[in-house]
Amino acid sequence: MAFVVNDRSYDPPDRKLVVICLDGSADEYLDAAFDRGRMPRLREIAATGYRGLARCAMPSFTNVNNTAIVSGAPPAVTGISGNYFLDTTTGQEVMMNDASFLRCPTILAAAGGEGSRVGIVTAKDKLREILSSGLTNGITVSVEKAAELDMSAHGFETAQTLVGEPGPSIYSADASLYVLKTGAALLERNLADFLYLSTTDYIQHSFSHDEAGALEFYTAIDKWIGRLVDTGADVALTADHGMNAKHLPDGSPNIIYLETELTAAFGKGINVLLPITDPYVVHHGALGSFATIHVPSGLDVTTVKDRIAGIDGVTEVHDRETAVRLLELPGDRIGELVALSGRDVVIGKTPEHHDLTVLEGALRSHGGRYEEMVPMILSRRLSPDYKAKAMGDLRNFDVFDLICNGTEGK
């Protein structure tokens, strides 16, 4: 049942497969938990299978990378370059939280079409909708709608009845655990054999890698990874993006208000769009390390670019053409310019635009290059060819290639 999606071929072995996208899981989180003996199951997998680092799709955001992972392709192909973009034909800022914006087929839909029993479990329902694009016969569940979505066609009432407990708040550690619990239930009841499980990064936005809140979370995650492995499935784990503290020593967010600075320099008319923006602002206050900049026609783009490049904390600024080439972005869904900021810096629009009171604790966020490297773990050893491949510039959106084509004992 080999199939081709987005010019890459997949030939899954005759085993149950589970790909986990552990949202916001910078490698340091695994290190801290492993070192303290808090993740014995995943550590064992890492030691006997494969563990390395992979480079995510830019910007290092959730939907960008989840869609890249299930497509095996970068945003230039998927079209998903953030949660928001400016539709220049209508002048409207559009939320890209919808499968209609996805420009390519997914590996999940193709596997389903070839007879795999596909299961998709996400924390947020909007992500479930996007990831289910084109899937005609799989089981798709979100924690957010665990009690609502009718699953009677699959032999159980709702996700809640399957798991045996109510779906928790999206703003909790339990939301991510519930994703894995649902995945384990689907495997244990033999309801699916090709799973994609995508958690949420509430904990990583809240805690540094070695804080108790993170360690407890990863301890619990490990138990459920163990359950997944115990079903005999091949398990792969990666992340959509890393996570860094983005605050000053006094705890206040370290923000470049880019639209404010550009308006002061060039007058009104420049629109700074923050594609991290989503309805879940408690996580990050719509503050990340990536922005797209729409420059009105009267202004010279290079002059604006040079101005942005000189701002302290900005690490990269690219014109559209360069961003398409270097960051693999879809040119029609970014501005004339895109900018990235440093390890401890976020880009905001204007002070008025951001309600910092919604932030719970000090700001931790992502979006830039310092959240680009993420873990890649497989429960099975790689074949020599894929070992060589993994040694190169491995991407997180190669994970289905690795688990379908690259493991030993196929």
Added chain:
Amino acid sequence: MAFVVNDRSYDPPDRKLVVICLDGSADEYLDAAFDRGRMPRLREIAATGYRGLARCAMPSFTNVNNTAIVSGAPPAVTGISGNYFLDTTTGQEVMMNDASFLRCPTILAAAGGEGSRVGIVTAKDKLREILSSGLTNGITVSVEKAAELDMSAHGFETAQTLVGEPGPSIYSADASLYVLKTGAALLERNLADFLYLSTTDYIQHSFSHDEAGALEFYTAIDKWIGRLVDTGADVALTADHGMNAKHLPDGSPNIIYLETELTAAFGKGINVLLPITDPYVVHHGALGSFATIHVPSGLDVTTVKDRIAGIDGVTEVHDRETAVRLLELPGDRIGELVALSGRDVVIGKTPEHHDLTVLEGALRSHGGRYEEMVPMILSRRLSPDYKAKAMGDLRNFDVFDLICNGTEGK
């Protein structure tokens, strides 16, 4: 005995201190060894003390970062921006392998001046010379000259008599182990109490993180770290830079011959200098992910910059002013432009310039952004203030600040 060096103050606790710079030790090497139970001592330290990631000085080269670490300052202050630079006053390419090029005092010399018994141990002798700059009363040893340097002033004949075995070849795992053995001997015989131990990256240039050659090396390293810890000293470990495979799937080096490309575009006269170049070419064939470009006066620098930026595999190119600001480089020791290449790409000069036959195995190297993040481990917990600091944009050249000022129980 607090002292100030390069505008930062250091107030060492009344304990023996050891800072280890584990050359080329990308965090993946520690992960692979930790996961397999091969480094129980360092893992224990990481779990009970502190472990996180730090950002190194750019370019991600050995001498650049060793001098930054012992100075607590970036290359803009130390002046050491590589192993080579073009002296534009003489037109000569100059090897910066000499303390006369260091532009600032070191923490080691200052600690020695305040009465600490300083010990410096390196693999290569040239690095020992640079790091010993200004040190009047310490013990400095290199593996390369373990049998030659006269140590009779310190109560032992040579490093070889101290360690009790001959100094090994620089091109070996043993060279790095010998550094740690010498450090342990200095502590155990109570000959020093403020140590800087700097290994060599022959193994990391030769082996990927999970290959047997690397795992065996780190297993042996761990034993000697244990010996150091057993002396009761506070131990800090960081790295000068990471390491990545820089070859194509067929094993051949993935090289941009930048001077060749620029000569084809602009004619003769552009000089691409590779500051990784040193006498130890077996490691890397003078191929790294960083170059400085000298543009003759007749050519427009921006035109050359734009050309370089368009080359596949180039990730960043900066004019001098931007390189000084963004990469913290000394403006008079770089060219009109500097360029960085990707995770699996190196920059060469011309095919004729590089003797690829000297390479032992497939090329692994460093110099760019993808070798920028390195481990930072301390054997003692950080105070709350320093914990907060470590959560931000921690640098590897903060390591003496951390071990002197930042640990609990001072």
